[in-house]
Amino acid sequence: MPQIKPRILFVDDDPLLLDALRRAFMRSHKGQWDMSFETSPEQTIEHQKENPFHVVITDLKMPKINGLQLATHLFEIEPATQFVMLTGTADLNTAMDIINNTPIFRFYTKPCPTPDLGKGIEDCLKRFEDMKSPENAGDLIGLHVLDRLQVGVIICEEDSHVVHMNQFAAEICSEQDGLSLDGGNFVRCLSNAARSELQDAIAQGATTESAISIERQSSETSLRVIISSIDDKILILVSDPEKHNPPSVENLQDLYDLAPSEAQLLRLIIQGYSLQEAAPIQGITEGSARTYLKRIFSKTNTSGQPELIRTVLLTPSFKD
Numbered sequence: 001m002p003q004i005k006p007r008i009l010f011v012d013d014d015p016l017l018l019d020a021l022r023r024a025f026m027r028s029h030k031g032q033w034d035m036s037f038e039t040s041p042e043q044t045i046e047h048q049k050e051n052p053f054h055v056v057i058t059d060l061k062m063p064k065i066n067g068l069q070l071a072t073h074l075f076e077i078e079p080a081t082q083f084v085m086l087t088g089t090a091d092l093n094t095a096m097d098i099i100n101n102t103p104i105f106r107f108y109t110k111p112c113p114t115p116d117l118g119k120g121i122e123d124c125l126k127r128f129e130d131m132k133s134p135e136n137a138g139d140l141i142g143l144h145v146l147d148r149l150q151v152g153v154i155i156c157e158e159d160s161h162v163v164h165m166n167q168f169a170a171e172i173c174s175e176q177d178g179l180s181l182d183g184g185n186f187v188r189c190l191s192n193a194a195r196s197e198l199q200d201a202i203a204q205g206a207t208t209e210s211a212i213s214i215e216r217q218s219s220e221t222s223l224r225v226i227i228s229s230i231d232d233k234i235l236i237l238v239s240d241p242e243k244h245n246p247p248s249v250e251n252l253q254d255l256y257d258l259a260p261s262e263a264q265l266l267r268l269i270i271q272g273y274s275l276q277e278a279a280p281i282q283g284i285t286e287g288s289a290r291t292y293l294k295r296i297f298s299k300t301n302t303s304g305q306p307e308l309i310r311t312v313l314l315t316p317s318f319k320d
Contacts, residue, residue: 006034006128007033007053008034008053009037010057013039013063022035025114048078049077053078054124056070056074056082058083058086059087061088068085068104071083080128082105082124082128084104084117084124106120152165152172153165154169154187156234156236157233159186168238169236172223177190177217178215178216191216193215194213205229206229211225211309224239224309228306237309239272246267246312261282262299265296275293296308
């Protein structure tokens with residue numbers, strides 16, 4: 001039985017550029033891939049409905065339906081399809097926004113050398129097979145769940161190189177106010193006061209859990225950041241008080257068997273208030289607040305505020 005070739009589609013509204021791609025890849029990969037070439041995004045959507053592609057390479061700027069909109073349509077038809085974006089702009093913000101907020105797996109500026117683009121397509125094919133593999137189905141579901149959380153999740157190496165981030169974290173980094181990604185895909189702090197603190201916390205994250213606040217120019221509220229470890233990686237949780245609605249007092253009571261006063265204090269802590277700030281808001285002394293906090297640690301099975309905040313931040317609370 002002949003081996004089924006992976007279906008690769010190139011989409012560009014410029015026939016000359018599309019012909020150049022056809023000549024290059026028909027010469028180098030004709031025997032390996034089943035390739036199609038299309039100038040119409042609308043026709044591409046119909047082709048995807050009939051027989052989904054493994055990989056789609058699309059231009060960014062096209063009339064009526066641009067590359068991002070096209071990828072979104074095709075992704076809704078077949079989530080395993082992988083996407084490569086080609087664009088004439090080398091703007092870093094555009095690239096980061098494309099990679100982090102859309103189904104795009106690879107991003108290249110034009111003109112892109114054929115070997116580089118070919119390597120990107122091969123990477124996409126491997127990812128397609130991984131996503132279609134039954135044993136990896138749970139991982140794929142897990143990534144979709146992460147994208148629905150109201151907290152930013154960043155997984156990186158000890159040198160701050162990002163391995164994965166969910167959609168909420170990507171939105172925060174794309175704003176470049178507090179946290180961002182640099183050109184090498186390293187997470188960076190834009191606040192001079194917290195920059196070294198973040199890097200030190202990441203470097204020590206494998207052994208020490210820590211919590212820091214990162215100030216922003218556009219807001220009086222700071223980002224709340226928890227750094228800890230997950231397997232052999234560093235886990236960074238980012239909470240934006242203006243976007244994240246922590247569990248209600250009633251939910252905290254039910255989840256952790258807390259008294260109303262304990263749940264109220266916990267919610268204030270999750271919202272970014274220190275113990276000293278939370279006590280007068282709640283109308284209690286700082287000493288009483290410390291007593292409540294000890295009970296909260298016991299009932300949530302945590303041993304410190306970073307662990308406590310991480311636990312509650314990951315309490316199910318999804319975006320619409």
